[in-house]
Amino acid sequence: MAQVELKDIRASYGGVEAVKGVSLRLEATELVAVLGPSGCGKTTLIRVVAGFVDFQGTLLIDGRDMARVPPHRRDIGIVFQDYALFPHQTVAENIGYGLRMRARPRAEIRARVDELVELLRLGGFAARYPSSLSGGQRQRVAIARALASEPKVLLLDEPLSALDRKLREEMQVELREIQKRVGITMLFVTHDQEEALALADKVVVMKDGRVRQIGAPIDIYLRPEDDFVAEFIGKSTFFDATVVEAAPDVAVARLPNGSTVRVPMRGAVPRQRITFAVRPERIGVSDRRTSREGMNAVDAVVDHVVFLGAHQHVRVRTAEAQRIEVLASNDAKWRQGDTVTVEWHPNDSVVVRSGGVPVQTSEYREEERT
Amino acid sequence: MSSWRSSHLLVNFVGSVLVGLLVLPIVVLIGVSFNAGVEQVFPPHGFSLRWYANLANRQGFLDAAKLTLALALGSACISVLVSLGAGVAITRYRFPGRDFLLTLLLSPLIVPQVVVGMAFLVTLSALGIFNSIVSLSLLHCVITLPFALRVVVVALQVHPASIEEAAQSLGASPVRAFFGVTVPQIAPGLLAAGVFAFVTSFENFTASQFLVWDRTTLPIAIYTSVQTENDPTAAALSSLIVAAVIVFIAVFNRFVVRHMLAGRT
Amino acid sequence: MALVLPALLVIATFFAMMSTMVVASFSPADAVQGIRTYTLEHYRRFLASSFYWGYLTGSLWISLYCTFITAVLGYFIAYFMFRSSSVVRLVVGSVLIVQFFTAYVIRSYAVMLLVGKTGFLNQTLLALGIIDAPLRILFTQAAVAIGLVQVSLPFMVFPILASLNAIPTNLEMASASLGASRFKTFWTIVFPLTLPGIAAGVVVVYLFELTSYIVPGMLGGGYADMIANLIYNKAMRSFEYGFAAAAAVVTLVVSAAIVYGLNRSFARITRYAR
Ligand SMILES: Nc1ncnc2c1ncn2[C@@H]1O[C@H](COP(=O)(O)OP(=O)(O)OP(=O)(O)O)[C@@H](O)[C@H]1O
Ligand SMILES: [Mg+2]
Numbered sequence: 064m065a066q067v068e069l070k071d072i073r074a075s076y077g078g079v080e081a082v083k084g085v086s087l088r089l090e091a092t093e094l095v096a097v098l099g100p101s102g103c104g105k106t107t108l109i110r111v112v113a114g115f116v117d118f119q120g121t122l123l124i125d126g127r128d129m130a131r132v133p134p135h136r137r138d139i140g141i142v143f144q145d146y147a148l149f150p151h152q153t154v155a156e157n158i159g160y161g162l163r164m165r166a167r168p169r170a171e172i173r174a175r176v177d178e179l180v181e182l183l184r185l186g187g188f189a190a191r192y193p194s195s196l197s198g199g200q201r202q203r204v205a206i207a208r209a210l211a212s213e214p215k216v217l218l219l220d221e222p223l224s225a226l227d228r229k230l231r232e233e234m235q236v237e238l239r240e241i242q243k244r245v246g247i248t249m250l251f252v253t254h255d256q257e258e259a260l261a262l263a264d265k266v267v268v269m270k271d272g273r274v275r276q277i278g279a280p281i282d283i284y285l286r287p288e289d290d291f292v293a294e295f296i297g298k299s300t301f302f303d304a305t306v307v308e309a310a311p312d313v314a315v316a317r318l319p320n321g322s323t324v325r326v327p328m329r330g331a332v333p334r335q336r337i338t339f340a341v342r343p344e345r346i347g348v349s350d351r352r353t354s355r356e357g358m359n360a361v362d363a364v365v366d367h368v369v370f371l372g373a374h375q376h377v378r379v380r381t382a383e384a385q386r387i388e389v390l391a392s393n394d395a396k397w398r399q400g401d402t403v404t405v406e407w408h409p410n411d412s413v414v415v416r417s418g419g420v421p422v423q424t425s426e427y428r429e430e431e432r433t
Numbered sequence: 434m435s436s437w438r439s440s441h442l443l444v445n446f447v448g449s450v451l452v453g454l455l456v457l458p459i460v461v462l463i464g465v466s467f468n469a470g471v472e473q474v475f476p477p478h479g480f481s482l483r484w485y486a487n488l489a490n491r492q493g494f495l496d497a498a499k500l501t502l503a504l505a506l507g508s509a510c511i512s513v514l515v516s517l518g519a520g521v522a523i524t525r526y527r528f529p530g531r532d533f534l535l536t537l538l539l540s541p542l543i544v545p546q547v548v549v550g551m552a553f554l555v556t557l558s559a560l561g562i563f564n565s566i567v568s569l570s571l572l573h574c575v576i577t578l579p580f581a582l583r584v585v586v587v588a589l590q591v592h593p594a595s596i597e598e599a600a601q602s603l604g605a606s607p608v609r610a611f612f613g614v615t616v617p618q619i620a621p622g623l624l625a626a627g628v629f630a631f632v633t634s635f636e637n638f639t640a641s642q643f644l645v646w647d648r649t650t651l652p653i654a655i656y657t658s659v660q661t662e663n664d665p666t667a668a669a670l671s672s673l674i675v676a677a678v679i680v681f682i683a684v685f686n687r688f689v690v691r692h693m694l695a696g697r698t
Numbered sequence: 699m700a701l702v703l704p705a706l707l708v709i710a711t712f713f714a715m716m717s718t719m720v721v722a723s724f725s726p727a728d729a730v731q732g733i734r735t736y737t738l739e740h741y742r743r744f745l746a747s748s749f750y751w752g753y754l755t756g757s758l759w760i761s762l763y764c765t766f767i768t769a770v771l772g773y774f775i776a777y778f779m780f781r782s783s784s785v786v787r788l789v790v791g792s793v794l795i796v797q798f799f800t801a802y803v804i805r806s807y808a809v810m811l812l813v814g815k816t817g818f819l820n821q822t823l824l825a826l827g828i829i830d831a832p833l834r835i836l837f838t839q840a841a842v843a844i845g846l847v848q849v850s851l852p853f854m855v856f857p858i859l860a861s862l863n864a865i866p867t868n869l870e871m872a873s874a875s876l877g878a879s880r881f882k883t884f885w886t887i888v889f890p891l892t893l894p895g896i897a898a899g900v901v902v903v904y905l906f907e908l909t910s911y912i913v914p915g916m917l918g919g920g921y922a923d924m925i926a927n928l929i930y931n932k933a934m935r936s937f938e939y940g941f942a943a944a945a946a947v948v949t950l951v952v953s954a955a956i957v958y959g960l961n962r963s964f965a966r967i968t969r970y971a972r
Contacts, residue, residue, distance in 0.1 A: 149873075618910075682796060
């Protein structure tokens with residue numbers, strides 16, 4: 064239930080900088096997900112907040128500077144990717160550890176442990192050792208242990224990545240519910256974009272120790288601010304085009320194959336080179352031009368089809384060898400070599416680069432979003 | 434990684450003092466060997482290499498050194514070969530009593546050296562064998578085998594049979610697959626096994642001393658010399674051996690030091 | 699199974715010799731060649747006389763307290779290495795490995811030069827004015843104790859270091875994040891998780907110290923003999939093979955029982971892992 068603020072945080076390991084100036088703000092009771100590829104500094108960021116890595120910059124929790132506060136006085140709970148349960152302690156002992164370290168009365172510890180065992184549905188396991196639990200059960204013990212002493216902030220470092228898909232989805236729902244019930248500020252690190260988008264109030268996308276974009280999940284998904292974010296969040300297709308006509312809110316641009324498309328864009332100038340992205344599920348495939356009013360359309364040949372159960376992933380190629388990724392419904396059967404037309408609505412395309420430079424910096428512009 | 438985990442001053446201080454105390458005797462030993470006079474004092478009075486030169490006059494030490502090296506080399510080679518055979522049987526084939534066999538082969542490890550020596554003494558003297566070379570060869574093969582076997586078995590377990598099987602499925606005969614694929618992979622393990630066997634043999638004193646009728650080994654010669662003489666000759670010889678150990682470790686660093694620092698003794 | 703045959707041959711030789719020794723321990727001292735008779739006289743003599751029996755109990759006692767000291771000092775060294783930079787770790791590790799590979803006889807001799815009447819220790823203490831006359835350390839039980847600890851330390855440090863290395867850093871982080879100070883993290887997490895390493899070291903060191911010959915022989919100078927010295931003296935000085943064999947058998951049984959007992963009770967420490 065605390066507010067956390069990071070201002071220009073830098074941290075390095077023996078001269079190699081892993082976090083290169085991150086600024087970030089977590090409001091009280093907010094669930095913020097940090098998303099980024101492996102090695103981008105997510106774990107390091109968590110360690111900075113928890114106090115395990117020396118850093119430069121300012122770290123404030125509820126307005127208090129944490130620079131000189133040792134880890135055990137920070138009142139922060141952590142859930143590790145590998146759980147980090149104490150193997151020589153039972154489930155109940157693990158959960159009660161934080162309270163014992165704070166020398167709370169025994170009766171209180173017992174009551175709180177019972178409460179958490181209840182909350183995390185661990186009934187019947189309290190006397191077991193971690194080695195005899197399943198992955199999902201261990202995960203819940205780790206969460207219970209971190210919550211027991213009611214920390215101000217909960218940090219989770221890829222807490223679900225070791226679980227199988229089904230369990231992971233269950234735990235996502237559970238985490239969200241716990242967070243609502245307990246009302247705790249959470250910083251959640253993951254490299255799974257679906258997880259981040261599903262859980263978070265706010266998503267922070269990182270790359271190479273820097274923040275690339277901060278925003279609500281829907282904004283991150285639909286309005287990536289640069290090509291890295293667009294590429295990282297889902298398999299977008301990128302089109303290079305040249306503006307031929309500029310209106311206040313929309314531009315008409317020409318693709319390399321000569322066909323023109325409409326792109327939502329402010330302040331475009333004719334002859335400007337732009338790159339825009341379209342998400343695979345926003346693109347439709349058909350065997351002839353549906354000529355629906357206002358749709359952008361491109362002719363292509365089917366290259367590759369993967370059946371995905373409810374959907375199929377179709378990769379098509381234009382005459383100019385531009386690849387386009389499509390997530391299509393299963394209504395039609397496509398084969399390699401079929402001649403098709405792909406279509407998308409202009410509003411489903413996002414300009415991620417114009418005039419050769421990124422459209423925006425990575426700074427989060429709150430005003431524009433709301 | 435950060436000031437959080439770095440150690441407490443007290444730990445550093447006590448740790449350094451203890452390590453200092455641990456090396457102190459060896460430092461004293463080496464210092465003593467350079468004394469100019471006959472006193473065994475540290476810091477040395479004067480500096481001379483005369484006690485090293487004196488070693489050349491000590492035929493007893495030279496003979497003992499030759500025998501000790503021969504025993505150590507011979508028993509190390511035999512133990513590694515015998516362990517390789519037994520190790521392959523134990524890790525690559527399934528048969529009843531496999532675990533028991535391993536326990537049996539390693540059981541001499543928990544028998545005190547003085548008991549081993551006593552058993553050899555009683556048996557060999559009952560058989561009328563009073564030839565030190567024969568008896569010591571036998572003894573050293575017996576005592577080095579479990580040390581070598583332990584390392585070889587671990588090396589073979591780390592390299593699963595599936596690689597050999599893959600080679601065989603590609604048309605190699607089992608024997609060729611073993612020598613062509615597995616042996617090169619476990620070569621570091623075999624070398625480590627040889628090193629352990631060599632050192633075990635080289636420094637063996639307690640069991641060997643029961644069998645030194647007509648020949649003696651280096652550790653026993655040093656012990657006798659320390660008991661009966663009062664000059665730094667033994668210190669010079671010991672310092673040479675320490676120097677050899679240091680060189681040896683520097684050379685085999687890759688196989689032995691890492692192995693041991695990782696905690697696999 | 700031709701592969702195991704050589705190893706079986708070696709182990710068979712070993713067991714044959716052990717049984718010969720056991721048979722000898724039951725053979726009368728004045729046995730006539732060719733006639734087999736059995737007697738308990740050697741065992742009776744060993745167990746009935748507190749003089750002989752004392753060698754065993756004395757050895758059990760000195761190796762007990764020396765193992766304790768070795769464990770405490772060994773833990774300190776291992777922990778120091780664990781917490782240090784990789785350079786320090788390599789240096790200290792190399793020191794330990796040189797110790798490990800240097801023959802006991804040389805290390806005992808080195809300790810002898812250190813604690814002798816004119817040794818470095820006495821000279822330093824005299825020079826500092828801490829003592830007026832040289833301390834008599836050499837040829838006392840104190841010297842034997844110092845030697846036993848010095849010689850067996852590497853056996854203790856390596857298994858403890860291995861168990862420290864096996865503790866994931868995350869556990870320490872978890873403990874700190876839950877409010878434990880550094881000392882509490884050590885005491886409630888790190889130390890309990892190194893008990894298996896300590897146990898492994900204790901078994902090896904106790905067995906080694908209990909039956910050591912060189913250290914009491916060289917540093918005790920006959921004034922602090924242990925059980926191994928008794929066996930050797932009886933066999934090689936007074937040629938009482940039967941008696942020496944009986945003493946050896948008793949030693950073997952006692953040490954096997956100790957190893958078994960220690961392993962059994964230490965197995966309980968790691969029950970949580972199953
Ligand atoms: N203890 C360390 N010592 C040296 N370098 C480290 C250490 N820990 C991490 N690094 C480096 O710092 C960078 C960031 O690592 P970090 O663990 O924060 O990445 P991450 O985003 O958590 O990656 P992952 O998704 O793989 O967990 C990496 O380049 C990594 O190699
Ligand atoms: Mg990470």
